Amino acid sequence: MPTTTATATKIAVRDLVHRYYDVQSHATTLAIQGLDLNVQDGEFLSVLGPSGCGKSTLLYIIAGLIKPTSGQILVDGQVVSKPGPDRGMVFQEYALLPWKDVRENVGLGLKLRGLNQTQRTPIVDRFIEMVGLRGFEEKYPHELSGGMKQRAAVARTLASDPKVMLMDEPFAAVDAQTRITMQEELVRIWQETRKTILFVTHSVEEAAFLADRVAVLKARPSRVKEIVTITTPRTNRRQADKDPEFGAVQARLFDLVRAEVKESGDSATGSRH
Numbered sequence: 001m002p003t004t005t006a007t008a009t010k011i012a013v014r015d016l017v018h019r020y021y022d023v024q025s026h027a028t029t030l031a032i033q034g035l036d037l038n039v040q041d042g043e044f045l046s047v048l049g050p051s052g053c054g055k056s057t058l059l060y061i062i063a064g065l066i067k068p069t070s071g072q073i074l075v076d077g078q079v080v081s082k083p084g085p086d087r088g089m090v091f092q093e094y095a096l097l098p099w100k101d102v103r104e105n106v107g108l109g110l111k112l113r114g115l116n117q118t119q120r121t122p123i124v125d126r127f128i129e130m131v132g133l134r135g136f137e138e139k140y141p142h143e144l145s146g147g148m149k150q151r152a153a154v155a156r157t158l159a160s161d162p163k164v165m166l167m168d169e170p171f172a173a174v175d176a177q178t179r180i181t182m183q184e185e186l187v188r189i190w191q192e193t194r195k196t197i198l199f200v201t202h203s204v205e206e207a208a209f210l211a212d213r214v215a216v217l218k219a220r221p222s223r224v225k226e227i228v229t230i231t232t233p234r235t236n237r238r239q240a241d242k243d244p245e246f247g248a249v250q251a252r253l254f255d256l257v258r259a260e261v262k263e264s265g266d267s268a269t270g271s272r273h
């Protein structure tokens, strides 16, 4: 069992700024301006904010896929400059290879790290089981539902055993019932593996159900507007009306986000998202 170091900072985002530059039009978009955030080791933190505020940009920078204009990301005190095995990403679109079956897709990261099939199989099977895809090992992505594809993507990230899971609206494309099931499974897997999870969403209900803390972002250019701690046990979080304290937390989150959606709507000049 990993030891719990609940007070250690796992990810530190320091005075982050990101400006996109379009080489063709020379237009610039200031996506993030002065964003500070600390994520604790083993914490489940949701980042909540309106569409287009810079959530994906933040995650991509932490993953090392985009270089920030200025500011720093530290993971375990080390400055992030490129992608690494300590950080695993789950994208909104499943990102599975269509010509590979579930077992091969889940084992992809391990294969890239040089593990042979005998070494990969027990690890891959364990995570296929964990996400509830047993029996579907030989299916190809086109034979799976959206929810199953996303389970395979989650299993692939887990199989690589990153310390940090970066999840970018991973359940946005699955139907409402599957989404609820997958949220519950993710909580179970998180409790089992004690990974640090940074989960981006624009859904208040999703953030409130999943997280220990919710960082609400301001409209673009984003920075952290407020951090809301959720102490309600997860077993009581589905019925906000039955738990007044949780109901109040959700209402607070709705108010914070609504103000920012209004802000981004007021300042929008086109059809940006």
Ligand SMILES: Nc1ncnc2c1ncn2[C@@H]1O[C@H](COP(=O)(O)OP(=O)(O)O)[C@@H](O)[C@H]1O
Pocket: 020, 021, 022, 029, 031, 049, 050, 051, 052, 053, 054, 055, 056, 057, 058, 220, 272, 273
């Ligand atoms: N590659 C890019 N080039 C230019 N602008 C971009 C690029 N990617 C995102 N943006 C802009 O940056 C802002 C933040 O985008 P994003 O991080 O994707 O927001 P979110 O994930 O919160 O919806 C948006 O206005 C978006 O249009």
Ligand SMILES: [Mg+2]
Pocket: 055, 056, 057, 168
């Ligand atoms: Mg996004």
